[in-house]
Amino acid sequence: MTSFAVALFAVAWVAIFSQLASGNDPVLGQAGNGPGTEAKAPPPGLTDAQFGLAVAPQTVAPTPLTTSQS
Amino acid sequence: MTAIAESARRFPCFGGSVGVYVGCGELDRGRRAAARAERRLLEIHARLSRFLPESELSLLNRDPRERIPASDLMLRFAGAIHAAGALSYGLVDASCLPELIGAGYSESIEPEPSDLSVHGPGPSGERRPAGADPAERWRAVGVDEAERVVIRPAGLELDSGGIAKGMAADLIGADLRGFQSWAVDCGGDMLIGGRTGAARQIEIADPLGGPPLHRLELSAGAIATSGIGRRSWRRADGSLAHHLIDPGTGLPAFTGIIQATALARTCFEAEVLAKTALLSGPERGAEKLIHGGLLVLDDGSTELVQPTRTAIAA
Numbered sequence: 001m002t003s004f005a006v007a008l009f010a011v012a013w014v015a016i017f018s019q020l021a022s023g024n025d026p027v028l029g030q031a032g033n034g035p036g037t038e039a040k041a042p043p044p045g046l047t048d049a050q051f052g053l054a055v056a057p058q059t060v061a062p063t064p065l066t067t068s069q070s
Numbered sequence: 071m072t073a074i075a076e077s078a079r080r081f082p083c084f085g086g087s088v089g090v091y092v093g094c095g096e097l098d099r100g101r102r103a104a105a106r107a108e109r110r111l112l113e114i115h116a117r118l119s120r121f122l123p124e125s126e127l128s129l130l131n132r133d134p135r136e137r138i139p140a141s142d143l144m145l146r147f148a149g150a151i152h153a154a155g156a157l158s159y160g161l162v163d164a165s166c167l168p169e170l171i172g173a174g175y176s177e178s179i180e181p182e183p184s185d186l187s188v189h190g191p192g193p194s195g196e197r198r199p200a201g202a203d204p205a206e207r208w209r210a211v212g213v214d215e216a217e218r219v220v221i222r223p224a225g226l227e228l229d230s231g232g233i234a235k236g237m238a239a240d241l242i243g244a245d246l247r248g249f250q251s252w253a254v255d256c257g258g259d260m261l262i263g264g265r266t267g268a269a270r271q272i273e274i275a276d277p278l279g280g281p282p283l284h285r286l287e288l289s290a291g292a293i294a295t296s297g298i299g300r301r302s303w304r305r306a307d308g309s310l311a312h313h314l315i316d317p318g319t320g321l322p323a324f325t326g327i328i329q330a331t332a333l334a335r336t337c338f339e340a341e342v343l344a345k346t347a348l349l350s351g352p353e354r355g356a357e358k359l360i361h362g363g364l365l366v367l368d369d370g371s372t373e374l375v376q377p378t379r380t381a382i383a384a
Contacts, residue, residue, distance in 0.1 A: 060093030060250045061073040062268050066282065068275035069297035069329055070086045070235075070257030 076251060077101040079108045083115050084235050085178045085301075086257035090242065093251035093264065103249065107242045111256070114238045117143055118230040120167070121178040130220060131167075131227040137219040148220040150237050150338060151211045151228060157339070158346040160202025160317060165211065167229040169320035173311045174303050197326035197368070199351035201318030231313070235259045236294060236341035243337070254337070259294040261337040263383060274364050277329040283372055284364050288333075291382035294340035296348050297329035297366070298322070314348065325351035329366040332359050333377050 076093040077100035090107040094100030117126045126144050140148070154162040211228065212221040222228070235256040243261040246252040251264030262270050267289045273282035277299040302312035316323035325348065332343035340361075347358040347365060355365050355373075362377025 059073045060095075060264070060266065060268065061075060062093065062251045062262075062264065062270035063076050063078060063091045063253065064271040064273070065089070065091075065253060065255055065260060066273045066275050067255075067258045067260055067293050067295045067331060069277060069295055069300045070084075070259070 076253075077104045079104045081108055081112070083111050084119075084238070084257055085121070088257060089253070089255040091251070091253040091255075092246060092249050093266075093268075094249050100249065103246060103252075107245065107254065110242060110245070111238055111254075114143060114234070114241070117141065118147060118234040118238075119178075120228075120230055127228065127230055134224050136224050137214070137217070137221050139218060140213075140220045144220055145213050145215065145218065146241075147230065147234060147237060148211055148213050148222070148228075150233050151208055152213075153338075154233050154342045155206070155208035157342045158349075160206055160208065161200055161349045162233070162342050162345045163203060163208050163315075163317040164229050164231065164233055165207035165226055166203070166315045166317050166320065167227040169315050169317075170229060170313065172320070173313075173315065173322055174305055175301070175311075175313050197324055197351070199325050199354065200316035200323040200349035203317035203320075232259065232294070232296060232341045232345060233338065236292075236336070236338035239292070239337035256337070259292075259337050259341050261292045262288050263290045267381065274331050277366055278370060283366065284331075284374060286377065289381045291361075292334045292337040292340040293331060293363075294334070294337060294344045295329060295331040296341070296344040298324075298348075299328060314345065316349065323349055324368075325349060325355075326368055327352055327355050327365050328368050330355060330359070330363065331365075332363040333361040333382055335361070335382055 076091040077097065078089065078091050080087060080089040088111055090104045092100040092104045116122060119125045120127050122128060126141060130138050151164040154164065207226055210223050210226065214221060236259050239254040239256045239259055239261040242254045243263060247263060248265060250266045251268050253260060253262045253270060269287035269289045272286050272288055272293055274284040276283045277297050298312040298314055302310060305311050311322045314323050327348045330344045330348040332340045332347060334340035334343055343358055347355040350358050352367055356375050359375040361382050362375050365373040
């Protein structure tokens with residue numbers, strides 16, 4: 001293998017590993033779907049609340065009120 | 071943990087300021103519920119105001135018949151009139167409309183703070199507990215549920231006043247059950263609740279304009295305040311008058327109590343208890359506050375009847 005071929009091979013592997021490290025499988029698509037599954041992004045318009053997943057625990061703060069003559 | 075604010079609506083209604091508060095994790099749902107409550111409250115006002123000539127109440131008051139076909143709301147209101155009279159032994163008497171008009175309350179009066187001298191004793195310095203009208207006209211107001219008619223002697227006119235506000239708060243509260251937190255404030259008559267049982271801070275205003283007289287936390291139940299310092303006016307002879315009529319004399323009541331706040335299970339009950347306590351006078355007023363409350367006397371002193379629970383909902 002010539003030194004040019006070695007350099008080209010190394011550049012290619014660096015490129016492939018950088019893709020894998022960033023979470024994108026250059027063959028399967030986006031990370032997290034496992035081998036053989038299709039990449040699925042949440043449909044636009046759906047929110048965490050609609051999935052029943054709380055972004056953070058929430059409580060309601062009751063508004064203070066005043067009773068007076070009317 | 072983050073806390074989200076309630077969806078709030080505040081608007082003119084019942085001759086004063088009315089508020090609806092709904093706490094819900096889904097903000098849009100809370101906003102829609104509050105807007106729906108506002109529409110319903112305005113509809114109740116439009117039906118039960120005696121100051122609107124075409125309201126159902128005005129039409130009923132002008133109707134010469136003794137049995138008058140009525141809406142569900144009017145049937146409920148007529149039943150509430152009878153219940154208020156019975157609960158208060160005749161002190162909260164919605165049939166005192168001619169006396170109220172005779173005292174000068176013929177047009178809607180905005181509940182602005184009035185001349186402070188109205189907080190004193192009566193025109194001639196008297197203080198006396200109110201009494202029931204021996205005629206007990208309120209007993210003649212009835213409902214025929216099957217025929218869907220209100221029954222009352224021809225010519226007997228009815229005033230909606232605080233009874234309608236308390237009843238309206240209870241109706242709206244029934245719609246809001248299930249939300250995390252909610253409150254209906256019909257001009258100081260409030261019904262409070264919420265699935266989470268979170269405590270809401272309530273302050274009782276000083277009728278003399280000072281800082282709040284008392285602060286309590288309520289997670290469920292009702293609180294109402296009645297007094298003689300607002301909706302008051304000066305008559306042609308210079309004497310002061312107000313809207314709380316002593317059914318026994320047919321004149322504005324000067325009992326020695328200028329403001330009463332009552333806790334109760336429903337807003338209708340709180341409204342009736344507050345008025346009953348005020349009209350009963352200082353000697354017997356506190357015993358009328360069976361769920362707790364606060365009295366303000368005309369010398370500026372207060373008497374607190376401590377509530378035993380923070381949740382008094384039925």
